[in-house]
Amino acid sequence: xxxxxxxxxxxxxxGFLIIGVLLLAEAVVxxxxxxxxxxxxxxWPSFAFxxxxxxWPVMVLYTNSAIHMLAHGSWAQVMMLSxxxxxxxxxxxxxxxxxxxxxxxxxxxxGEAFLIHEQNGxxxxxxxxxxxxxxxxxxxxxxxxxxxxxxxxxxxxxTGFALVFVVCAFFLYCDRDTAPIFGHLSPxxxxxxx
Amino acid sequence: MESQYATEAAARSRPSPRVITIKLIGxxxxxxxxxxxxxxxxxxxxxxPGGKGxxxxxxxxxxxxxxxxxxxxxxxxxxxxxxxGEVEDAAxx
Numbered sequence: 001x002x003x004x005x006x007x008x009x010x011x012x013x014x015g016f017l018i019i020g021v022l023l024l025a026e027a028v029v030x031x032x033x034x035x036x037x038x039x040x041x042x043x044w045p046s047f048a049f050x051x052x053x054x055x056w057p058v059m060v061l062y063t064n065s066a067i068h069m070l071a072h073g074s075w076a077q078v079m080m081l082s083x084x085x086x087x088x089x090x091x092x093x094x095x096x097x098x099x100x101x102x103x104x105x106x107x108x109x110x111g112e113a114f115l116i117h118e119q120n121g122x123x124x125x126x127x128x129x130x131x132x133x134x135x136x137x138x139x140x141x142x143x144x145x146x147x148x149x150x151x152x153x154x155x156x157x158x159t160g161f162a163l164v165f166v167v168c169a170f171f172l173y174c175d176r177d178t179a180p181i182f183g184h185l186s187p188x189x190x191x192x193x194x
Numbered sequence: 195m196e197s198q199y200a201t202e203a204a205a206r207s208r209p210s211p212r213v214i215t216i217k218l219i220g221x222x223x224x225x226x227x228x229x230x231x232x233x234x235x236x237x238x239x240x241x242x243p244g245g246k247g248x249x250x251x252x253x254x255x256x257x258x259x260x261x262x263x264x265x266x267x268x269x270x271x272x273x274x275x276x277x278x279g280e281v282e283d284a285a286x287x
Binding site for chain 2: 001003004007010011013014017018021022024025028029032033034036037040043173
């Protein structure tokens with residue numbers, strides 16, 4: 001029997017929180033200190049890649065419509081691309097800073113996928129609200145990885161980049177299959193549960 | 195001890211803002227998880243496991259948040275503090 005969709009959201013929220021905390025620590029101490037131990041430098045790109053890999057079974061097992069399958073499939077691909085590019089940059093296999101644009105792409109594609117595959121309005125149910133909120137957070141938050149391409153040592157941009165993951169983790173932890181949002185729940189959404 | 199050396203030694207023993215911030219990330223994350231558990235105790239299904247299936251009992255989101263903070267504090271922070279101390283000592287000469 002499959003776990004409920006909200007459980008899967010919480011597991012991915014935990015992955016996002018791990019990435020956010022690691023990036024925040026890197027922003028605080030700076031790249032020089034953070035990369036003094038190789039395993040530490042590999043941590044967040046590895047988690048990003050792993051989340052991309054784990055998105056494939058989600059795509060296969062939670063396909064309740066073609067648009068859901070396309071959204072989950074695109075997340076899987078861009079998260080793996082972003083994680084792989086950042087890993088290769090840390091490892092020294094890639095050298096151009098413009099490879100960091102893969103992470104910008106991942107943010108924009110993921111945000112768009114959230115917005116496009118959510119067919120209901122903001123106040124249809126809490127999950128609909130959170131899909132819109134996460135989508136816009138990622139689309140607007142893409143400014144931080146973009147600025148990070150040109151100013152990789154900026155603590156402000158690095159902190160903003162980290163906080164986007166933390167905010168997304170918060171939203172994902174709030175996710176429920178059918179629950180009201182600010183007192184609203186569409187009668188079409190189904191029986192509410194807390 | 196001359197006052198100049200005493201002042202320098204005291205400044206060196208005082209943790210830098212970066213050290214304090216790194217030490218705070220884990221506990222603050224754990225605190226967020228604990229606060230969530232108090233606000234929504236029904237999210238911790240192991241506290242009232244009756245009638246709950248495997249997935250419900252596995253899904254304890256406030257506990258996940260606490261574990262992220264704990265794991266970060268125990269596995270990542272000690273090494274970061276060692277390296278940060280070396281870099282700051284080298285910079286101080």
